[in-house]
Amino acid sequence: MKWINAVFLAGLVTAGYAGGKKEGEKHNVLTKKEAKAGWVLLFDGKTTNGWHNYLKKGVSGWMVMNGELMTEGRSGDIVTDAEFGNFEITVDWKIKEKGNSGIFYYIVEDPANKRMYESGPEFQIIDNKNYPQKLEPNQVTGSASDVLPPSGDYTKPVGEWNSTRIIVKNGKAEHWLNGKKILSYDLESDAWKEAVKKSKFAPLNYTKTRSGRIGLQDHGNFVAYRNVKLRKLD
Secondary structure: OOOOOHHHHHHHHHHOOOOOOOOOOOOOOOOHHHHHOOOEEOOOOOOOOOEEEOOOOOOOOOEEEOOEEEEOOOOOOEEEEEEEOOEEEEEEEEEOOOOEEEEEEEEOOOOOOOOHHHOOOEEEEEOOOOOOOOOOHHHOOOOEOOOEOOOOOOOOOOOOOEEEEEEEEOOEEEEEEOOEEEEEEEOOOHHHHHHHHOOOOOOOOOOOOOOEEEEEOOOOOOEEEEEEEEEEOO
């Protein structure tokens, strides 16, 4: 993590890890330390404010229930109204058996990109054990979907909450799952570009920018999110 400066590392210590709250703690709120360190809520636990369906206005299909931003499927992907460059984001999520979803970043919302996955990389979320199709190593939870595999499977049993953390700074990215760093990559590197060429994203306008929207995927299955927090690293 040499690319993360000392100020950022110090911030992690003083702010605490902004994800994976302990049982009994309140959700969708910021502690004083988090707020001081620059964290903001992307989901307030009550409304869909700050989000909209990809290439549409407002949010339809997705619901807020019991402090969870959720869909049963067939609601369409949602993206943030705001765009972000260098950032750290933490998200709690859960799926059901055979579920599939994902957290995207650097989404370029343009009619030329019919779906958000055409432009932005994905932190894959999927039922590793029960998904009805065979999964390749670069398709399991925590992968940069269809591009690079994670180092291992640290998912909790289906139906339980998992905590994801994504850090992106100056093109360098890290994927964390339940407190474990499982993948790091450089969007500017030859290794990344070669992996993309071998993926389904090769012919698309994929990871061409270093800023964009955050997205939550509706892949036709139930998924719920909470504690969606972000801080800029500029």
